[in-house]
Amino acid sequence: MTAWTPSPRQAERDAVRRRLRTRRRLVASVATLVVVGGLVTVLVLSPGWETFQETFLSWDHAKASFPAILKGFAWNVLMFLVAEPLILLLGALVAVTRSTVSPALFPLRLLATVYTDVFRGIPTILLIYIFVFGVPALRLQGVTTSIFWLGITALVLSYGAYVAEVFRSGIESIHPSQVASADALGLSSAQSMRFVVLPQAVRRVVPPLLNDFASLQKDTALVGAVGVFDALFAARDYTNFNFNFTPYVVAAAFFVALTVPMARYTDWLAARYARREGAGAR
Amino acid sequence: MTGEPLLRITNLRKAYGDKVVLHDVQLTVRQHDVVCLIGASGSGKSTLLRCIDLLEPVDDGEIHLGGVEITDPLVDVRSVRSRMGMVFQAYNLFPHMTVLENVTLAPRKVHGLSAADAEDRARTLLARFGLADKADEHPDRLSGGQQQRVAMVRAIVMEPELVLLDEVTSALDPELVGEVLDIVRDLAERGTTLLLATHEMGFAREVATNVCFLHEGVILEQGPPAQVLGDPREERTRQFLRRVL
Numbered sequence: 112m113t114a115w116t117p118s119p120r121q122a123e124r125d126a127v128r129r130r131l132r133t134r135r136r137l138v139a140s141v142a143t144l145v146v147v148g149g150l151v152t153v154l155v156l157s158p159g160w161e162t163f164q165e166t167f168l169s170w171d172h173a174k175a176s177f178p179a180i181l182k183g184f185a186w187n188v189l190m191f192l193v194a195e196p197l198i199l200l201l202g203a204l205v206a207v208t209r210s211t212v213s214p215a216l217f218p219l220r221l222l223a224t225v226y227t228d229v230f231r232g233i234p235t236i237l238l239i240y241i242f243v244f245g246v247p248a249l250r251l252q253g254v255t256t257s258i259f260w261l262g263i264t265a266l267v268l269s270y271g272a273y274v275a276e277v278f279r280s281g282i283e284s285i286h287p288s289q290v291a292s293a294d295a296l297g298l299s300s301a302q303s304m305r306f307v308v309l310p311q312a313v314r315r316v317v318p319p320l321l322n323d324f325a326s327l328q329k330d331t332a333l334v335g336a337v338g339v340f341d342a343l344f345a346a347r348d349y350t351n352f353n354f355n356f357t358p359y360v361v362a363a364a365f366f367v368a369l370t371v372p373m374a375r376y377t378d379w380l381a382a383r384y385a386r387r388e389g390a391g392a393r
Numbered sequence: 394m395t396g397e398p399l400l401r402i403t404n405l406r407k408a409y410g411d412k413v414v415l416h417d418v419q420l421t422v423r424q425h426d427v428v429c430l431i432g433a434s435g436s437g438k439s440t441l442l443r444c445i446d447l448l449e450p451v452d453d454g455e456i457h458l459g460g461v462e463i464t465d466p467l468v469d470v471r472s473v474r475s476r477m478g479m480v481f482q483a484y485n486l487f488p489h490m491t492v493l494e495n496v497t498l499a500p501r502k503v504h505g506l507s508a509a510d511a512e513d514r515a516r517t518l519l520a521r522f523g524l525a526d527k528a529d530e531h532p533d534r535l536s537g538g539q540q541q542r543v544a545m546v547r548a549i550v551m552e553p554e555l556v557l558l559d560e561v562t563s564a565l566d567p568e569l570v571g572e573v574l575d576i577v578r579d580l581a582e583r584g585t586t587l588l589l590a591t592h593e594m595g596f597a598r599e600v601a602t603n604v605c606f607l608h609e610g611v612i613l614e615q616g617p618p619a620q621v622l623g624d625p626r627e628e629r630t631r632q633f634l635r636r637v638l
Contacts, residue, residue: 291448292485296499296547297475306498310489 169357176349176358183335183345184365190263190331190341195324197267202274207309209275210282212300223275230272236333238265243337262334270327277319281312318381325370325377332366342366397460398423399555399586400445405454407440407610414440416610418454422555422588422603427581429597429618430590432607433633438590439482441607442557445588446479459554475503478548478556482563484540486532486547492519493528496547504551511550518546522576538569545576549585556580558589594638598622606630 117125154160208216208223230238242265247256255261285308293303335343342365346358400422407415415437422428430438443449445456447463447470456464463473486495493515500511519525522542532540541561549556558577562570574596581587581600591597597604598618605615606627614627625631 288481288483288485289487291443292481292487294448295446295474295477295479295481297471297503298499299471302502306502307487311487314489 165355167356167360169355172349172353172355172357173361175353176346176361179345179349180342180358180361180365183340184342184362186259186339186341187328187331187335187366188369190259190266190334190339191324191328194263194266194270194327194331197263198270198274198327199320201267201271202278203309205271205275206278206282207304209279210304210308227272227275230268231276233269235266235269235330236336238269239333239337241265242268243334258334258338262337262339266327266330266334270323270330273323274320277316277323278312281316282308284315285311314384318377318384321373321377321380325373328369328373329366332362397457399426399459400588401455401457402445403455403457405441405444405456406452407437407444407449408452414610415444418610418612420605420612420615422586424554424586425584426602427587427600428589428603428605429601430588430605430607431592431594431597431621431633433636436607437610438607439559440610442479442559442588442590445555446477446557447473448479471503475499475551476554478551478553480541480544480548480556480558480561482560484532484537484544484564486540486544488532491529491531492524492535492543495532495543496550499547500551514550515546518550519543522546522579523572536569537565538572541565541569541573542576545573549580555586555588558587558591560590560592562591562593592637594622594634606633608633 157163205223205227208219209227211220233241239262242261243258246254246261282304289307289311290303293307298306332341332343335341335347338344340348342362346362349358350356398421400420402418402420405415405418405420406413418437418441420428420441430441432438440449444451445458451464454464455462458473458476461468461473486492487498490498493512496515496519497506497508497511500506500514501508506514516525516528519528522545524539524542524546527535527539527543532543535543541564545561561577562573565573570593574593577587577589577596578600601618603615604618604621605612606621606625606629607613608629614621614625614630621630622634625634
């Protein structure tokens with residue numbers, strides 16, 4: 112290799128590019144300052160700012176409520192960790208069931224279709240009410256009356272319906288030529304699903320699934336509405352006794368701290384899959 | 394060999410809505426034959442192959458494989474397909490599996506071979522076609538020619554009675570066509586029965602025992618390659634050959 116020094120024209124181009132880059136950074140900084148500054152000004156100059164600060168952003172109340180909210184938040188994390196695998200399992204089962212063709216499985220297909228239609232239609236908070244208050248009222252033998260478990264059941268059924276549809280769209284996005292190829296090898300439709308379609312579909316739906324997870328993390332707070340001592344419950348408890356809303360902000364910060372890393376991870380994964388699909392493109 | 398041919402197609406008809414894709418097709422393939430289907434794009438070559446592999450239902454007529462009518466709705470579709478190998482124009486390898494996994498899937502799951510036996514077979518065949526060092530790669534790391542050779546190995550690993558090749562070189566860069574055709578030639582020389590749709594006229598002339606010219610879903614002319622390609626009877630065949638040669 113011979114040594115290379117940029118030609119005068121290339122040096123000129125580099126200089127121009129550097130100048131353009133500097134200008135872009137300057138514009139971005141000024142724009143950000145103007146927008147953020149404007150928002151802060153509106154906030155601080157608002158007539159109620161003093162009171163707002165006291166009732167929502169009190170450092171003392173934040174410190175005082177922190178331990179209880181942290182303890183409550185552990186329940187949110189626990190609910191999430193228990194519900195999520197069950198949701199994935201349920202969603203995958205329902206999606207695969209809906210993709211079967213065997214006539215003997217028709218009743219299951221019907222059930223799966225009705226399930227997704229009905230449970231996606233009912234607001235999650237209503238499902239939680241129905242399960243937590245309705246199921247114990249039936250006084251069924253051997254069925255739990257624990258608010259925690261009934262709440263989780265409601266979350267699983269609600270999210271399972273969404274996740275099933277995500278899985279199903281993934282299954283349907285696999286090109287028919289892949290199925291033709293599996294058919295031509297003599298694979299049964301169950302084997303084709305298990306070995307060819309599902310593994311590819313799952314890879315493809317990971318980003319949208321993670322998006323649903325982020326949503327689930329927040330919705331565990333809905334179970335707090337029926338009496339599980341979670342972060343939201345703890346915040347409300349403190350608020351009721353101290354007439355200060357700061358604990359709500361603290362609880363919000365907890366949820367954000369959990370969902371933001373998840374969101375970044377989702378972006379990263381999506382970018383990686385996009386790169387890989389691009390590399391495989393012909 | 395006299396008596397029942399390996400593949401016998403009579404009065405085959407296939408239509409998509411109003412569009413008739415195959416009309417009154419008659420075709421016979423004997424064991425060890427190499428039959429080339431030629432004709433313009435849209436003449437029905439691929440559809441014919443897909444009908445034979447039961448990937449498309451036929452609208453009329455019969456297909457017999459080794460004396461069994463495979464167009465019978467009560468036929469065991471999987472066992473029929475496992476007697477044939479099919480290779481597609483776009484390779485259709487499974488992108489989430491390694492080359493070895495692609496090749497051993499059917500031997501293990503359809504033919505009931507142990508993992509070790511399947512791997513043995515696969516590695517032997519991959520080595521024969523110069524793919525030994527690619528066994529653990531994923532398809533997206535391979536060139537088009539290599540991918541198509543893997544697809545070929547995947548289709549023949551269980552030594553099917555009939556191999557269907559659907560324009561296996563059409564998606565390839567010109568300099569990669571040769572390596573795939575070499576495999577087809579190798580199969581033909583070993584006596585594998587082949588039915589292939591192709592645009593490679595030189596190759597057809599060299600290896601085919603029979604050439605069929607399809608035009609708008611009809612087999613207009615069939616016979617030995619020297620006759621169909623060298624001295625065609627039909628004006629349509631002559632026009633087609635003038636365009637492609």
